[in-house]
Every structure is written in structure tokens, then in C-alpha cells.
Amino acid sequence: MSNHEQHETAHRPVQRKEMSRRQFLSYTLGGTTAFMMGGAVLPMVRFAVDPLLVKKEGGDFVKVVEESKITAEPQEFKFKIHQVDGWYESDPELVAWISKGEDNKIFALSPVCKHLGCTIFWNTKGHNEYDCPCHDARYSKDGKNLAVANSPLDEYEVEVKDGFVYLGPIVPNTRS
Numbered sequence: 001m002s003n004h005e006q007h008e009t010a011h012r013p014v015q016r017k018e019m020s021r022r023q024f025l026s027y028t029l030g031g032t033t034a035f036m037m038g039g040a041v042l043p044m045v046r047f048a049v050d051p052l053l054v055k056k057e058g059g060d061f062v063k064v065v066e067e068s069k070i071t072a073e074p075q076e077f078k079f080k081i082h083q084v085d086g087w088y089e090s091d092p093e094l095v096a097w098i099s100k101g102e103d104n105k106i107f108a109l110s111p112v113c114k115h116l117g118c119t120i121f122w123n124t125k126g127h128n129e130y131d132c133p134c135h136d137a138r139y140s141k142d143g144k145n146l147a148v149a150n151s152p153l154d155e156y157e158v159e160v161k162d163g164f165v166y167l168g169p170i171v172p173n174t175r176s
């Protein structure tokens with residue numbers, strides 16, 4: 001490169017890329033529109049999705065009966081739980097058969113027969129067993145399956161607090 005060319009290059013003005021008026025308007029309007037759309041649409045998306053993100057309730061313990069009412073003989077107790085599943089809230093009624101075991105501890109059995117899901121009852125045939133009216137399944141007082149069904153009755157988790165029995169989630173039988 002000659003001295004003359006070097007001199008010209010050094011003094012050539014730097015060329016800036018100017019934004020055209022059209023580009024400026026496009027960016028400004030596009031940005032404003034996106035901002036406004038976000039402000040309008042995001043709350044709707046959040047409203048639609050929010051219940052799905054909230055943890056399902058229903059695992060809490062529910063006060064069912066005074067501890068003093070529980071005997072060695074199983075008794076049927078009904079109670080309601082509050083369930084929230086997405087947008088749907090409900091208060092289904094549940095049933096538990098509650099009694100004291102030989103260790104004097106309170107336990108509660110689910111009434112759902114493990115054969116095909118009918119409802120069992122205590123001692124309808126006078127054998128001190130749970131009986132299922134559908135296909136004659138039988139269970140011991142601890143819920144152990146004695147005939148027809150292949151598994152024992154489920155249990156509720158139990159807490160005894162301040163003189164009351166609280167029932168929680170249903171779990172597999174721990175007594176048989």
C-alpha cells in the first residue's frame with residue numbers, strides 16, 4: 001500500500017448503519033404490540049394453567065370421632081374430606097370401620113372389598129368377621145383376607161390427638 005492510499009484510508013469517515021424510519025417504526029410498534037399482548041395473554045394463560053400447578057389437596061388428616069367411643073368391636077363411621085383436583089372441588093363422604101386391636105391401639109379399615117370393590121360390613125353372619133355381600137369374601141377383624149379376595153382390606157392412617165381420632169390417607173394393610 002502506498003503512502004497516498006494509507007493517508008486516504010485514515011481520513012475516510014466511518015460509515016454508520018443508519019436505521020431507516022420504516023425500521024424504527026416496525027421495531028417500536030412490534031415491541032409495543034408484543035408488550036401489550038403479553039400483558040393481556042399471560043394472565044389468561046396463568047388462570048388456565050394455575051390449578052394444574054397447585055399441589056392436590058386431600059392428604060390431610062380429618063377429625064372423625066372421639067377416642068372414647070372406640071371399642072374393641074368394629075364400628076362404622078362416616079366422614080367427609082375436602083378434595084381439590086384442578087378446577088374441581090368436592091366433599092366426598094368416606095366410610096371407615098374403626099376398632100381397637102389386641103394391643104389396644106386404634107386402627108381403621110377401608111370398607112372396599114379387595115375382590116371387586118363392593119362394600120364390606122362387620123359381622124353380618126355372626127362369625128365376628130367382615131363379610132362382603134357380593135361374592136361372600138370374608139376378612140378377619142384385622143382385615144386379613146380369609147376367603148375369595150386375594151389381599152387384605154386397606155387401612156387408613158390414624159392419628160389420635162386431644163381425645164379425637166383423625167384419619168388420613170388410605171394405605172396397604174399393616175396388620176395381617
Ligand code: FES
Nearest residue numbers: 113115116132135
Ligand atoms: S366384591 Fe366382595 S366378594 Fe366380590
